[in-house]
Amino acid sequence: DTEVTQTPKHLVMGMTNKKSLKCEQHMGHRAMYWYKQKAKKPPELMFVYSYEKLSINESVPSRFSPECPNSSLLNLHLHALQPEDSALYLCASSRPLSPSSYNSPLHFGNGTRLTVT
Amino acid sequence: DAKTTQPPSMDCAEGRAANLPCNHSTISGNEYVYWYRQIHSQGPQYIIHGLKNNETNEMASLIITEDRKSSTLILPHATLRDTAVYYCIVRLPNQAGTALIFGKGTTLSVSS
Numbered sequence: 001d002t003e004v005t006q007t008p009k010h011l012v013m014g015m016t017n018k019k020s021l022k023c024e025q026h027m028g029h030r031a032m033y034w035y036k037q038k039a040k041k042p043p044e045l046m047f048v049y050s051y052e053k054l055s056i057n058e059s060v061p062s063r064f065s066p067e068c069p070n071s072s073l074l075n076l077h078l079h080a081l082q083p084e085d086s087a088l089y090l091c092a093s094s095r096p097l098s099p100s101s102y103n104s105p106l107h108f109g110n111g112t113r114l115t116v117t
Numbered sequence: 118d119a120k121t122t123q124p125p126s127m128d129c130a131e132g133r134a135a136n137l138p139c140n141h142s143t144i145s146g147n148e149y150v151y152w153y154r155q156i157h158s159q160g161p162q163y164i165i166h167g168l169k170n171n172e173t174n175e176m177a178s179l180i181i182t183e184d185r186k187s188s189t190l191i192l193p194h195a196t197l198r199d200t201a202v203y204y205c206i207v208r209l210p211n212q213a214g215t216a217l218i219f220g221k222g223t224t225l226s227v228s229s
Contacts, residue, residue, distance in 0.1 A: 042219035108160030
């Protein structure tokens with residue numbers, strides 16, 4: 001079990017669909033992250049939110065649109081994806097960012113396994 | 118780019134200590150060494166982190182060399198459930214929410 005909950009666990013979508021991935025944490029964390037992981041590869045950073053504001057976008061295509069509606073929720077909106085976007089999408093969070101906690105570990109969810117057909 | 122080098126795979130017998138090495142020769146003075154592992158079909162799990170001193174928790178021990186250019190993660194009594202990919206990561210803490218940049222990791226196989 002993890003304290004970061006991701007839904008759905010599995011998602012199959014067509015290339016013309018619009019879908020959203022959801023991530024929720026109730027640990028009071030104020031930094032949240034999206035990663036993408038292809039099979040047999042390490043996770044790759046996509047986005048970082050700090051205090052509900054986007055702080056890092058790793059040149060991710062616009063067909064991926066993140067949203068952080070409040071301090072507990074992180075969404076990833078998907079539109080017009082390609083089959084090569086099929087992957088495990090991981091969400092993570094870390095403690096409120098203050099000088100005493102800049103170095104807090106990231107806590108990961110178990111991911112959403114996305115298949116684009 | 119990842120700033121660490123790890124062997125791609127290692128084997129360990131159940132009940133023995135697993136010593137996983139990591140090279141981070143370009144680490145800077147305020148960067149921490151983190152270890153995570155990822156069991157198949159799960160998200161990465163935090164194990165331990167350190168700056169200069171050796172660290173120990175209920176999961177593992179972290180030994181960092183004096184020059185900080187390398188470290189070793191020690192699982193004192195490996196079990197079958199410790200079979201996973203282990204990632205050694207160098208991280209610079211900062212206000213913007215410093216993410217973890219993963220390298221290729223070491224696949225540890227524990228067998229009976």
